[in-house]
Ligand SMILES: Nc1ncnc2c1ncn2[C@@H]1O[C@H](COP(=O)(O)OP(=O)(O)OP(=O)(O)O)[C@@H](O)[C@H]1O
């Protein structure tokens with residue numbers, strides 16, 4: 001069954017000297033428990049694509065269906081609720097809430113969902129421990145390194161046990177060893193819980209874990225175009 005389905009999706013932005021066409025009739029079909037990565041040059045539209053799939057922005061035209069639900073049929077607030085229920089999103093620039101601690105940031109989506117404080121803080125602590133941050137749970141983001149913020153952002157994306165995880169360059173700020181540890185964790189989630197992953201990445205190591213390799217070029221997604229560039233990986237496929 002298709003969990004993420006895009007048909008002829010177009011997205012453009014107004015730029016100084018006219019309209020910049022980023023996605024040009026883009027198609028995509030991701031099945032349940034797929035683990036797909038999207039590579040492509042900087043500015044090719046990887047973040048744009050993930051933002052549209054995550055319902056953070058709307059396309060100019062075309063169809064986006066998530067788990068059989070057409071996003072354009074949902075109001076902004078229904079889309080936000082749908083995202084909270086189904087999707088964990090790891091932003092390229094984290095978007096952690098600066099006044100909250102690491103644990104409170106991870107617990108935030110559970111608060112939105114209506115989970116009581118004791119339960120959500122328990123879950124947040126458990127997730128942060130899994131990501132090697134047990135001693136950092138009470139720190140605010142400005143007291144954490146970039147790599148630690150990245151791990152908090154990944155933990156937050158998993159807080160509500162989403163069916164789909166969209167991650168925009170999730171290892172961009174991590175050293176190789178931490179990246180491998182996190183990818184191993186995510187990979188076991190993909191295998192054991194059938195969570196569907198769609199990541200954008202420039203990281204060959206991350207790509208080596210994926211079952212599907214997509215390349216975004218000139219507004220279109222090409223399958224298997226990056227296979228030739230992937231290092232021997234430690235992947236789980
Ligand atoms: N809100 C916006 N308004 C205008 N232009 C935008 C906007 N968001 C993105 N763009 C432009 O759209 C293009 C695609 O941007 P996007 O961030 O999706 O690329 P990317 O593939 O994620 O790049 P990177 O690898 O550097 O993260 C870029 O040229 C960017 O400048």
Ligand SMILES: [Mg+2]
Nearest residue numbers: 046047092168
């Ligand atoms: Mg990007």
